[in-house]
Amino acid sequence: MLAQYEEDAIILPVGVNVMSENPVGMAESRIKTLKQKPEVEVVIGEPFELPKIEGIDELRLFIDKRRQKIPLSPTERKRFTELHRSLEEKSSLIMERLAQCVPEEKRGIYRKESAGEAKKIINNPSSVKS
Numbered sequence: 001m002l003a004q005y006e007e008d009a010i011i012l013p014v015g016v017n018v019m020s021e022n023p024v025g026m027a028e029s030r031i032k033t034l035k036q037k038p039e040v041e042v043v044i045g046e047p048f049e050l051p052k053i054e055g056i057d058e059l060r061l062f063i064d065k066r067r068q069k070i071p072l073s074p075t076e077r078k079r080f081t082e083l084h085r086s087l088e089e090k091s092s093l094i095m096e097r098l099a100q101c102v103p104e105e106k107r108g109i110y111r112k113e114s115a116g117e118a119k120k121i122i123n124n125p126s127s128v129k130s
Contacts, residue, residue, distance in 0.1 A: 011094060013045035015101025043101040050090050059083040 020038035062072060062080045072080060099110030 010047050010049055011097070012047045013094070013097045013101050015043045015045070015098060017041040017043070017102050017106065045097055045101045048097060050093065053083065053086045053090065055079070055083060056086075059087070 018038050018040050020040075058079060062076055062083075065072060065076075096110055099107040104111055
């Protein structure tokens with residue numbers, strides 16, 4: 001996401017709902033799979049713009065330093081954490097908007113009743129059970 005982050009970019013969320021009983025690739029034989037054409041519904045959501053993350057370019061510098069095994073100063077680590085959290089929040093915003101484009105039962109952690117769970121997972125990925 002960082003490499004593709006553009007200021008003032010408009011995002012168009014598009015959801016694809018595969019409605020077929022057997023998803024493509026799940027047939028008994030490959031020939032059947034090739035003949036199957038799944039029934040799908042494509043929903044195009046409302047375009048939206050993400051708020052700009054102030055100082056996003058600093059994050060690239062911090063990542064480059066870490067790749068070169070150059071330690072970050074305490075101030076840089078604090079700023080890195082702030083920027084990382086901002087990116088996570090923006091990612092969550094995008095996922096919430098995408099989730100609105102698919103049926104409620106297919107939204108996973110982005111269902112209305114699970115919205116708090118999605119934020120908890122973003123803030124603590126280790127809480128996800130496999």
